[in-house]
Amino acid sequence: MDNTFIQQKKNRLIAGVVPICFIISLLFTSSLIILFDTWGIDDLPFNMAFNLGGDLVSLGVCTVLLYSFLQDKEGQSHYTRTFVLLVTANAFVLFSDACCWLVDGTPELRLINIFVNAVNFSNAALLIFFLWRYLFTTLKLSGKFMMTANKLMFILLIPDIISCMANLFYPLYFAVDDQGVYSRLSLFPISQIYPAICFLFSVTALIVSKVPIKERAVIAMFILIPVVNQWVTGYEYGFSTQYPAMLISVVLVYAVIVARREKALIATEKELYEAKVTVMTSQIQPHFVYNALTSIAMMCTIDPKTAQEATITFAKYLRTNVDSLKQTTPVPFEQELEHLKKYLYIEKLRFADKLNIEYDIQTTDFVLPQLSIQPIVENAVKHGVGMKKKGGTVTIDEAYKVIISDDGVGFDTTAARKDDGRSHVGMENTRTRLKEMCGGEILTESTVGEGTVVTITLPKEEQKA
Secondary structure (H helix, E strand, O other), X not given: OHHHHHHHHHHHHHHHHHHHHHHHHXXXXXXXXXXXXXXXXXXXXXXXXXXXXXXXXXXXXXXXXXXXXXXXXXXXXXXXXXXXXXXXXHHHHHHHHHHHXXXXXXXXXXXXXXXXXXXXXXXXXXXXXXXXXXXXXXXXXXOHHHXXXXXXXXXXXXXXXHHHHHHHOOOOOEEEOOOOOEEEOOOHHHHHHHHHHHHHHHHHHHHHOOOOHHHHHHHHHHHHHHHHHHHHXXXXXXXXXXXXXXXXXXXXXXXXXXXXXXXXXXXXHHHHHHHHHHHHHHHOXXXXXXXXXXXXXXXXXXXXXXXXXXXXXXXXXXXXXXXXXXXXXXXXXXXXXXXXXXXXXXXXXXXXXXXXXXXXXXXXXXXXXXXXXXXXXXXXXXXXXXXXXXXXXXXXXEOOEEEEEEOOOOOOOOOOOXXXXXXXXXXXXXXXXXXXXXXXXXXXXXXXXOEEEEEEEOOHHHOOO
């Protein structure tokens, strides 16, 4: 219960991160557009106009990416949250970078220039940190060295941000003169130590990671694009392309995420179809068909009218099983009960007085997955009552719980499953579909020599109005 509560809190946290990040990025983009309109860029030098335009376009892309994640509520996971935080950190850097360009060269905004540059340096450190966190999560890193590297990246982040913010009080990495013009100082390379450490750890992580080589190749491109861009520009202050370059890497990763989700969706659909086929075939076992046809054949001579009725019932039973392949949503209990009665009618032909059926139905106003009751009743008939020489009774009792009980031979629920040559996928599929479609669960209680009780519990809040 504690683990479930913790997981629920984590899920709520993940769900809350995406809208917050989207709103922040949207505000940044809107604010930058307003700033553009206020300042105007017609009189700006080409390099500054280019940098501002790149920042604005990149911010717009960040906002679109975050909006897409906001719409995909089903796909929000720890992996997604890490990527979302990376995109948001990129948005912070882009916005602060644009602000730096807008105020540069304006004497009356000198103090603001110092502030936004200090913030920009700090945002860059956060971006590097979230880049590492994304790599750490994606590459599924483990081992003492990688765990130490992960802790070190967090520990080093704190003094790095402190040193960046120290520029508010003392020119350490940069200076802004009386004319409001920004310039880098001789200690600027120190600010690049943290990114360099991240790069070294990232290269090591790519080498030791056990994820497929194709995924590592894509991640390597993700790292190299901004690094190569930084090397080509030679840290020359004038054209700011490292953050748009980082965004190109982020878009590349987003494409990988979309491709991975598409692949997972196809795999899920395939598994769902295969599960449906398995469910259907598990309900139409060859021995059941043979027994049903044999019983009907015997009735043709003894009781032709009953044989005719049995043939029609058996045909309807088979049709429902085939139609279940198209059913993707829960069905009313009444519909499931009607199908169950057809199955028990056919089994009654075979077992005659050895099989007694009792119904205690108090309500039918709920839904459940199609063909979810029959596997349990079938087990009660075949392995409970059917194994008892004198026969027995199968009781179906329901009240937001479906209880299938028999007074058959029972079994030891703690004993290891025997390899009896039979497929046991029917019950497992039923258990899975009940959980996924209705939030239901199955509880089995059995006593050797006395019988078995199987209880299906269906939460009321999962029921459709």
